[in-house]
Amino acid sequence: MRYFLLFALGFTLIYCSEQGQRTFPLKTKLTESVYASATIQPDSLYKAYAVVAGILDKNLVAEGDKVHKGEALVHINNNAPKLNTANARLALELAQENYSGSAAVLRSLKDEIHAADLTFYNDSVNYYRQKRLWEQKIGSKVEYDNRLLAYELAKNKLNLLKANYSRTKKELETQLRQAKNNYNASQINSEDFTVTSKINGTVYALFKEPGEIVTTLEPLASVGSSTVFVIELLVDEVDIVKLELGQKALITMDAYPQEVFVAKISKIYPRKDERSQTFMVEAVFEQAPKTLYPGLSGEGNIIISEKEAALTIPKEFLFNGNQVLTQDGAVDVMVGLQNLDRVEILKGIDESTQLLKPEE
Structure with missing residues (x-):
């Protein structure tokens, strides 16, 4: 009667006899989980x-x-960038002065072009006047040739000065752009010394x-982050294939020994740490503790699956992975969920099957 009452209340029937320890399968809630070591870190660390x-x-x-x-x-202190910036600023100021300042090279060239243009105009007037006179057989050939030579020389000089002006302007523009780039680069380098x-x-x-x-x-x-913390979980490579995003994890921490915190898997890193043979998994608290610090340690149990009324037996009554020992001998069974203590039996026995503990 005593064993019957215990069975009716849902407890496993276990007793000792000459044949060894025995039990009956029991329907109970079973939760399968994966163990992981846990470390608390700020988000975006x-x-x-x-x-x-x-x-x-x-x-x-x-x-x-x-x-x-x-x-x-x-x-960070380093005088070289400051000197480089100062030199780059001086070079930039000089390039700007040469290009558009009061002592600009281009202004001098413009003055030379203006003078050459006046000379060319005067020589061209004299040349064409002499040409008309020569066409009328007035004047000498030598005078005509001198006017023509002066005209050609003035024309060539004006063209050379204009070409020199265009080339110099382009060179000065290039020097100015280079000086600006060097100065901007030196400023960027100076900013690099502040992290x-x-x-x-x-x-x-x-x-x-x-x-x-x-x-x-x-x-x-x-x-x-100041407010958001993540839980870094190290999962053995044997168990990593069982994990999915969104799975629930139960977290215990040394700093809060009397509490269990619920979290959810938010990220699974695909790279294995070769030294520890583990994978990194991140979880976030559903409701975090009031106070957290980086590096707080603890443990996590990631829930893989749950069943309310699973037919289970103690793990020590299972041998060879899929067999149990009955009074009639070994029986093959199909196993399902399991945790540290119990394993679910899907097929092969029922609640009325008495099991014997196999010898070790």
Whole structure:
């Protein structure tokens, strides 16, 4: 009667006899899950690097400070860019002066062209007058030839000066554009010595102190979201194929030992870490704890499937993967869901089948 009452209440019937430990299959709610180690990190967490080398002049923020996108984080000291910028500015000013200033080269050439144009006009008038006289057999051939030579020389000089003006103008325009480009590039390089935040968030770490050498290979700061945190889960490669986006995960943390938090899988990274043989999976809290810090650790159980009334047996009563031991001998069964303790039996036995625990 005692075992009958226990079975009616839904407990597994287990007893010891000369034949060993026994049990009956039991219908119960079964949840299959995948275990993962968990680490809490701010969303959009990234490390800020310098694009130039130098000496850290000063940290413009402190750890824990809230920052806006574009706000300066650190400043690097290097005098070479400042000198380059100054030289580029002087070169630009000189190019502008040569092109359009009061002492411009082009203005001098314009004056020469104007003078040559007057000379050419005067020589052309004299030439054509002499030509008409010569056509009327008035004057000498020598005088006509001299007027023609003067006319040709004036014409050639004017053309040469105009060509020189066009060439010089093009060269000065090119020099001016180059000077502007060099100056703009030097300003950009100067801006590179100030590292700014890429997001609105919180400064979680500063890795350098003023006076230390800065390289492009070492991070200067760590910045992430102030309000949104993600759960980084490391899943064994055996279990990764069971996961899908949107699956529920139950998270426990060392900082909150008495609470279980519900989260959902939001991202599955396809690359395996060869050292740990795990895959990275991200989850987001449905309702996050009030206070979180980067690096808080815990554990996660990602729920793969659930069944309200599954026929289950303890895992130790299953052997060879798909067999159980009855009073009539070994019986093949079809297994379904399973967790750490119990496994679902889909076919082969029922609730009335008494099972014997196989010898180890």
